[in-house]
Structures are given as structure tokens and as C-alpha cells.
Amino acid sequence: METPSPTDVLAIEEQLGRPPRGLRAIAHRCPCGNPDVVETAPRLPDGSPFPTVYYLTCPRAASAIGTLEANGVMREMTARLAADPELAAAYRKAHEDYLARRDAIEVLAGFPSAGGMPDRVKCLHVLVAHSLVAGPGVNPLGDEALAMLPEWWRAGRCVGAEQGGSGANAVQAPVRGERA
Template identity: 35%
Template sequence: MSPAACAFQGNDDELVRHLLGRPPRLPYVVATRCPAGTPQVLRADPVFWEDGRWKPFPTVYWLVCPRLKKSVARLEQEGGSRMFTQRLHDEPGFREAYLAGQRELIAWRLGEARRLAGDQLPADAERVLAEANIAGSRDLLGVKCLHAHLAHALAGGRNPIGEAVRDRIGPCRADPPCVAPQEGGNRA
């Protein structure tokens, strides 16, 4: 990507700090980027080491694109979470597709957690990773945080809620850029 393709010219770590409004708590990779090259979705490990033990982190995908975050927040304010909860209860095909995607996510999280923690993965951490959906809820059919569902779908996960959110709010655009140079820090 040419330097002109992204309005922000600092490194990803600086930009992610800016997009989160704080330093990242956990290591991450940029899972997807906006059309202008700005990090759009971050993926974190499903476990982290703290206070002498492995702790669970079920919300592995984080939407950081300012434009998409704002659009999703509007959808949530308009009752989007309730609407998708209702669809899960009313539409068997939608529900089964969603649950299949959550099972795939759970299997990936558990495999990755076991790879990272080995035999030191506590049973309670494993239980959280086995029971929580992408937004961290142990009620798989309880929809909260549409940002997490969209992030999961954008990163390639099977998530019909995230796909429907994307369809409702539309795609991210390259122009104007999500983050202007003065917002993101140093210019190259």
C-alpha cells in the first residue's frame, strides 16, 4: 500500500492507541482494514496472563473503525439489539446459522487458548470460552454489542447478525478517511 493510501501516516500501534482511546490491554493483530488502510477490526488472543494465571477474553474481535462504530451505535440506539434477539427467536434458519457460527468461534477460541496456555488453562477460563458468544454473553441467544458481531463478520467469521448489521449500515468508505493525519499522531 502506498503511503498516500491512508490518511494517517503513523504506525499501527500509535493509531490503535488513538482509535481505542487508550493503550491496548492485550496483544492484537489487525484482522481487517478500512479501504484507506486504517485498522478496522482487531483480533486479540482468547486468553491472557495476569496475576499468575491465564484469564479468559471471549470478545476476541474489536471494531475500531470510527465511522462503523458510530453507525453501529446509532443502530443500537434504534433498538437493533432487541430486533436481532427477536429474529433469533422467530427465524429458525437465522438462529441455526448464527449458532453454527458461534460454535465455530468457540472451537477456535478453545483451540487457541489451549495452544497458548497448554495445561495451565484453568477450568473456569475454559468454561467461559466454551459458553460465551462473541460479545461475551453466556446467553448465546441474548444479543448485545452489535459492534462485536459486526467485527466478527468483517474478520471472516460466520455471523448472520454481523452480516445483517453490515447490510443495514453499509460499507466503510475510503473518502473521507476515517482518521485524519492530525487525529492520529505523527505524519511520515
């Protein structure tokens, strides 16, 4: 995790079309250099719970994931969870990992993890964000969805070329299959 620079915050605002809520850190950077996943506080500044600790910000990645969702990938994954005990066990471990990471920031007793974990697939955006942050092998369905995506960064930065990943905070993000 890295502290967002003012340039990062501007890039995130442009990606989302609004200021980020509960921003804590840059959790992952796109290979283009912009943030693509942020870590959010489990409780927003107004006190309301926000269980989605890893929030995908890149609009190109989000659009590609939306296409997967529209094509029935979540329904197919949920059906596989019900039929495959090994997959279900691995997905439950992903759920436990997500909760442990969130609980390390703040415990939200009684709140679910995110993305439908551990029993169904409700949001591929969350699962992909978790996979990008945790690295391969932690969230099997996030890893699968990530592998289905086109290389959204190949067209260049999703927001202004002058924004995101510049200066002291610039890093080359790992691409698929590499640990963040």
C-alpha cells in the same frame, strides 16, 4: 491476520483513545487502510479472561453501530432468533465458528463466545467485527448489521492520514460482501 506494525499500533491507540490490550494481530483493515478490527488474546496480560477475540477499533464504524443499537436493532434481531429456527441455527453456527477461532488461540472453558451468541444479540460491534473477519455467510446477524451501516470510510481515515496501513503492511481491505 497480519502482525501490527508500530504505525498500526499508533493508529489503534488513537482510535481507542488508549493503548490496546492483548493485541495479537490486525484481523481486518478498513478500505481506508487503517485497522478496523483487531484480534485480541483470549486472556489479557494480567491473566484476566477476555472472550472478545475480535474487537472493532474504528470509531466511525463503532458510532454507526451504536446508532443501530440505539434504534432497537438488537431487540428486533433477538426476537427474530426466538421465532425463526433457521436463523437461530445459523447464528448457533456463527457462535461455534467464533469459539473455534478463539479456542485455536487459547481455550477459555466455561466462557461465552461474545456479542450474546448463541441465544441473543447483546453487542452488534462484536457481530460486525466477526463478519468482517470471517467474511459473508458465517454470521448472519453480523452480516445484516454490516449491510445496514453507511460507508464509514468514505470520509477518509478516522485517525491521522499518516497513520495506519502505510509501508509494508498496507493492503486494500475488502469491502462489504468480499472475504477478508
